[in-house]
Amino acid sequence: MDNDNFFERVYKVTRLIPYGRVTSYGAIARFLGAARSARMVGWALNNSHDKDVPAHRVVNRNGVLTGKHHFAGTNLMKDLLESEGIVVVENQVKDFNEVFWDPKDNL
DNA sequence: GATTTGACTACTA
């Protein structure tokens, strides 16, 4: 099943992120019950290369695109976010609190 | 099987 692994769970939640919205690693981790495993979320997304996971919509709690360096292009993450209507300035999401989406909102 | 790492978060100075 795709729900057996922690990774798959992260992918599923990340895929639930609506258009023009972003979330934080901690939010996803907490939603999965691994409140203190935010780093695991990042690691899971690292494996999401083969998955259809919008990892560019996941940022740290500060709204900073910490993982942009892991993307193919340096500005790929920023470009993707801006394409969704999200304003990104200096690798940081503007109005992060407004575009922030919590997985709990899906419940 | 033990050690290191890693796209984080929270606390403390």
Added chain:
DNA sequence: GTAGTAGCCAAAT
């Protein structure tokens, strides 16, 4: 408000 350190859990080597 900024900077540095500690804690955390799970996978990779």
